[in-house]
Amino acid sequence: MQLSQFGRTFAGPSGIMDLMDDMGRALAGSEKKYMLGGGNPAKIPAVEQVWRRRITELMDTEGGIEGMLGNYDTPQGQPAFAEALSALLRREYGWEIGPEHVAVTNGSQTAFFLLLNMFSGPQQILFPLLPEYIGYADQGLDPDTFVACHPVIERIDEHTHKYHVDFDAVTAVLRSAAAGERPPVGAICVSRPTNPSGNVLTDEEVNRLDELARTHDVPLIIDNAYGIPFPHIVFDDVIPGTAEPIWNPNIILGMSLSKIGLPGTRTGITIAAPEIVTALSRANAVLSLANSTAGQIITEPLIRDGSILTLARETIRPFYRQRAEDAKAALRNAFGDDIPYSVHRLEGSIFLWLWLPDLPITSRELYERLKQRNVIVVPGEYFFFGSPDISSWDHSRQCVRINYGQDSADVRTGMGIIAEEVRRTRHASIR
Ligand SMILES: Cc1ncc(COP(=O)(O)O)c(C=O)c1O
Secondary structure: OOOOHHHHHHHOOOHHHHHHHHHHHHHOOOOOOEEOOOOOOOOOHHHHHHHHHHHHHHHHOOOHHHHHHOOOOOOOOOHHHHHHHHHHHHHHHOOOOOHHHEEEEEOHHHHHHHHHHHOOOOOEEEEOOOOOOHHHHOOOOOOOOEEEOOOEEEEEEOOEEEEEOOHHHHHHHHHHHHOOOOOOEEEEEEEOOOOOOOOOOOHHHHHHHHHHHHHOOOOEEEEOOOOOOOOOOEOOOOOOOOOOOOOOOOEEEEEEOHHHOOHHHOEEEEEOOHHHHHHHHHHHHHHHOOOOOHHHHHHHHHHHOOHHHHHHHHHHHHHHHHHHHHHHHHHHHHHOOOOOOEEEOOOEOOEEEEEOOOOOOOHHHHHHHHHHOOEEOEEHHHHOOOOOOHHHOHHHHOEEEEEOOOOHHHHHHHHHHHHHHHHHHHHHHHO
């Protein structure tokens, strides 16, 4: 069997595949596991009740369930959904958009695959701030698809830090690309809130990136999977500024129904200029024929009457806010005063990003040891890609990502085991 370049890229081994497979295996077996690894949203009873109510309504409506299950969607998505969502965004933010600015895909992961490849080769996608979402890392058709910049790390206090965009580094890449000294940049891409760090780029940073993108005539892709207006996993009280989403015809805004609790419906949404929406719809038809309609039909009335905003702001946001505080307290308790550690300021998303600056082993090895003790986290190495200097950058091997949205007791026990293992490795290295 002779695989093509495409086959070798996507059917070959990849870090993300190893990791997902490993996690799946870790789940098998009868022992209790502490799953602080993957990206599943939390189970929030009040939110689950809303989906149950909607499905009951559909069951009670003549043709409701049949309409949801029995038809192919258009490659762009349900017209009523696009119309309701564009009206909501117009109303909330004054964006001049209509249904022609909305494209639906089977999960936003698919939209990113299409977008990152539409704007790369031979151009590169520029990620202004590492660490960045693991899910992009293996999506490029070309091995050389990505270029990424290291962050400036602000130490807020002994146990808290925050990443900032290093604009000198970003500008240097854009300038040398424009001068023909390196491959051209085809698009700039950031997740905000950021998976894995929980960082929320400041309004000023986003505005500067927007300006740079326009100056260099490339789109700015903003991945808003955790952002405002839904699921609104943004802790507005700790971030400087507003973290309101921004959009203009040069911005491609990714959204998703996954983190409001509907990952199984695979519904990704892209808000973009009509020509991008057309390009995505055409590619979507080739790749998938049509989208999954379930998420669109379940949420459409909540988007139409705006109640999805209240659900996100008043139920989902406070739930994660509390869980984030609980996780930080559990960490403090478990780590005490003897282990140096720092957490990225918890500004949004569903993850706690733990930096262990004195860790005598790599975070990949720590992950392996924790797995032996039934605690599953994600080693930080996977979130550092696109930079040739990573191997000499210790920070990239000193971090782990912890999903804190899971059961609080599990998070507490898991933190205790993480602290024990870190202590063990430190004692072993001192001896
Ligand atoms: C930052 C970010 N973007 C995109 C996705 C993809 O989400 P989905 O394909 O479920 O919409 C995820 C999933 O975890 C994510 O964390």
